[in-house]
Structures are given as C-alpha cells and as structure tokens.
Amino acid sequence: MAIGGVSLATIATFAGFGVLVGLIFGFFGMGSFLVPPILLVMGYDSTVAVGSGLAFVFGTAVIATLKHRDLDQVHPRLGVVTIVGTTLGIEVGKRGLLALRDAGMAVGVVGGAYVLLLGAVGTLVIRDALSAEGTGEPVGEEDRVTVPEWVSSLAEIDPIAVPADWLGRIVPFDTRISLPGGGSIAVWSLFAITFVTGVPAGLLGIGGGFMRIPALTYLVGVPMSIAVGTNVFALAISGGIGAFSWAQAGGVDLSIVAPLLLGSALGARLGSTITDYVPEGSSRIYFGAMLILSAVAVATKRVGARLDVPWLRLVGIALIVGSALIVSALVLRAAVTSIRDDGRKQAAPSD
Amino acid sequence: MFGISSLSGPLHAATLIGIVLVEALVLHVGYGSVFKVAGDEVISSIEDQ
Numbered sequence: 001m002a003i004g005g006v007s008l009a010t011i012a013t014f015a016g017f018g019v020l021v022g023l024i025f026g027f028f029g030m031g032s033f034l035v036p037p038i039l040l041v042m043g044y045d046s047t048v049a050v051g052s053g054l055a056f057v058f059g060t061a062v063i064a065t066l067k068h069r070d071l072d073q074v075h076p077r078l079g080v081v082t083i084v085g086t087t088l089g090i091e092v093g094k095r096g097l098l099a100l101r102d103a104g105m106a107v108g109v110v111g112g113a114y115v116l117l118l119g120a121v122g123t124l125v126i127r128d129a130l131s132a133e134g135t136g137e138p139v140g141e142e143d144r145v146t147v148p149e150w151v152s153s154l155a156e157i158d159p160i161a162v163p164a165d166w167l168g169r170i171v172p173f174d175t176r177i178s179l180p181g182g183g184s185i186a187v188w189s190l191f192a193i194t195f196v197t198g199v200p201a202g203l204l205g206i207g208g209g210f211m212r213i214p215a216l217t218y219l220v221g222v223p224m225s226i227a228v229g230t231n232v233f234a235l236a237i238s239g240g241i242g243a244f245s246w247a248q249a250g251g252v253d254l255s256i257v258a259p260l261l262l263g264s265a266l267g268a269r270l271g272s273t274i275t276d277y278v279p280e281g282s283s284r285i286y287f288g289a290m291l292i293l294s295a296v297a298v299a300t301k302r303v304g305a306r307l308d309v310p311w312l313r314l315v316g317i318a319l320i321v322g323s324a325l326i327v328s329a330l331v332l333r334a335a336v337t338s339i340r341d342d343g344r345k346q347a348a349p350s351d
Numbered sequence: 352m353f354g355i356s357s358l359s360g361p362l363h364a365a366t367l368i369g370i371v372l373v374e375a376l377v378l379h380v381g382y383g384s385v386f387k388v389a390g391d392e393v394i395s396s397i398e399d400q
C-alpha cells in the first residue's frame with residue numbers, strides 16, 4: 001500500500017526517524033545535521049537531501065518554538081538580534097568557504113574544523129557542568145550561569161551611546177536588552193557575539209546551534225532552556241528563508257518532509273516539555289556528550305570519504321544515529337527520574 | 352504530489368513552504384490536544400511508580 005506514491009513502510013521509517021530528531025531538536029535546540037546524511041544514504045540526490053532537510057528543520061523549529069513559548073522560554077528580542085548577527089556572520093563565513101574552495105583547501109579545513117569545534121565545545125560544556133556546584137539539582141536562581149567578568153564589562157559598554165546621541169535616537173528600539181533573571185546586555189554586544197558564532201557556521205555550512213547555545217548560555221548569561229528556546233525561534237525564521245530558497249531550486253520533496261514532520265512534531269513537543277523536568281546541570285552534560293559523540297561520528301565519516309572506504313562512511317552515519325538514540329534515551333530517563341522524585345517529595349509528609 | 356507541480360518558481364516554493372507551515376501548525380494543535388488530555392495522566396502514573 002502506498003500514499004502519494006510513497007510506501008507505508010517508508011512513511012513509517014521517516015516518521016520514526018522524525019520522532020528521534022524532533023526529540024533532540026526540542027530538547028537541545030539543534031539536530032538539523034542528522035537529516036541530510038540519512039537521506040543521502042537512502043539514495044536521494046544531495047539537493048533534495050539538503051533542501052528537504054532544511055524544510056523539515058523549518059517545520060520542526062516552528063513547532064518547538066510554539067512549545068518553548070508556552071513554557072516562557074523564548075526571548076523574542078534576544079532572538080531577533082541573534083537572527084541578524086548570525087545571518088551576517090553566516091554570510092561572511094560562506095564567503096570564506098568559497099575562498100577556501102577556490103584555493104582547493106575546503107574539504108580538509110572544513111572537516112577538521114568541524115570535528116575540532118564539536119569536540120572542543122562538547123568538552124568545555126561537560127567540564128563546566130561537572131565542576132559546577134549543585135550538578136544534578138533542579139535549577140534555581142543560585143544555579144544560574146555566572147557571566148565572566150570581561151563579558152559583563154563588555155555588556156556595560158553601549159557602543160551606540162559612545163559615538164553620538166543622535167545614533168541612539170534613530171535606532172527604533174531600546175539599545176539594551178533585559179535578560180531573563182536580571183541584568184541586561186547592549187544590543188551591539190549581543191550582535192557581536194552572535195556574528196562571531198555565525199562565521200564558523202557559514203564556513204562549515206551548518207546551522208551553528210551547537211556554538212550559539214553555549215555562547216548565549218556562557219557569554220550572554222541566559223539559562224540554557226531559554227538559550228534553546230531562543231535558538232529554535234531563530235532557526236524557524238532562518239530555516240524558512242533557507243527552505244524557500246532551496247524549494248525554488250527544486251530541492252524540497254514533500255513526500256519526505258511530510259512524514260518526517262509527522263514524527264518530529266511529536267518528538268519536538270516531548271523534547272521541549274521535558275526541558276522543564278531535566279535539571280540544567282544534567283542537560284549540559286547530555287548536550288556536551290551529544291557534541292563529542294557527533295565529533296567522533298563526523299570524523300569517522302570524513303576519514304571514510306577521504307580514504308574512499310564506503311563501510312567507514314556507513315559506520316560514521318550509524319554513529320550519528322546511534323549517538324542520537326543513546327542521548328535521547330538518557331534524556332528521557334533523566335526526565336522520568338525527575339518526575340518520580342517530584343512525586344516522592346509531594347507524597348512525603350511535611351514536617 | 353499534492354497537485355502543485357504546475358505552479359511556477361517562487362509561487363511553487365512559497366506553496367511548498369506554506370504546506371509545511373500549515374502541517375506544522377496542525378500537528379502542533381493536534382498533538383497539543385493529545386498531550387492536554389493524556390499528559391497529566393502520564394505524569395501521574397510516572398510519579399506513582
């Protein structure tokens with residue numbers, strides 16, 4: 001039996017894979033890199049793999065944003081500046097990639113930089129989470145991330161106010177953005193941070209959530225759940241624009257996107273919901289683990305491609321899916337444990 | 352698929368993205384209703400374990 005020329009088995013496979021990606025996406029605010037490799041392995045053309053992957057990211061990001069908004073985890077003004085800074089950074093990075101390609105160095109530099117960045121950011125996040133006091137405890141005001149002193153001083157400098165007052169008057173919004181939990185950051189400081197994280201994203205041809213979320217958490221000082229919510233909001237906008245561009249080139253196939261979205265809508269809702277239950281310290285450890293496992297997977301795949309060993313490339317892709325499965329299971333387990341603990345606390349007689 | 356292949360360039364692209372957006376919104380509302388009906392029961396059953 002088939003629907004719209006697509007067999008039920010294919011639809012079920014896509015929907016099942018969609019649940020997995022949606023869960024990762026809803027919880028971590030990233031995961032778009034999981035889709036194109038799978039579509040390529042299934043024999044789809046690279047234009048369709050990338051274009052349909054992006055259209056799927058757009059749909060999933062819309063759903064995740066709506067759910068995070070319900071949980072008050074989307075900061076629209078932070079998101080708008082993030083979109084502008086990231087988009088410009090990606091454009092600069094893209095030009096760098098083209099220059100590297102012209103010089104015949106793109107494959108080596110991009111592959112190496114991707115693995116190094118994934119591994120380094122993952123290691124830093126895990127190290128910080130393990131060294132932080134109170135790991136595993138539910139997040140409270142006292143567990144909020146500490147903004148490094150140099151970043152605080154950067155945020156205190158409002159470049160708009162420095163050159164001339166007239167510049168401040170023509171800017172149609174306040175020059176500072178209030179941060180959740182107190183404090184504020186100058187718009188231009190936030191712009192600079194998101195621009196800098198956008199450049200490697202453009203250079204590597206990826207969404208860049210794995211750099212943007214730690215940057216928003218550690219450099220700007222927002223809780224990780226809000227960094228994730230704001231990141232998926234930014235992805236919904238940029239993913240929509242990117243998907244439109246790929247759709248014009250014939251890269252969006254609805255017979256792929258529709259069933260993937262059927263599953264990811266469920267996964268994204270589940271992933272977004274459990275961000276409220278998993279303690280922030282644990283979330284950071286899982287986020288770091290996901291990055292390190294992805295670094296190993298990407299390295300394996302790249303080595304396979306470089307040495308032209310097809311099975312090594314398949315091992316790399318299996319590692320990508322496998323790491324997503326393992327981390328999803330750990331996250332779900334952490335959420336169940338947290339809910340059980342809440343239940344025990346409520347059931348315990350008060351003193 | 353979906354009878355939109357006769358549309359041209361940007362209109363075709365906009366229709367495709369529109370379909371994805373509508374599907375996302377419908378699924379958000381649909382799964383939202385399911386979570387609203389069954390969510391509390393699932394949480395309670397996990398708490399009771």
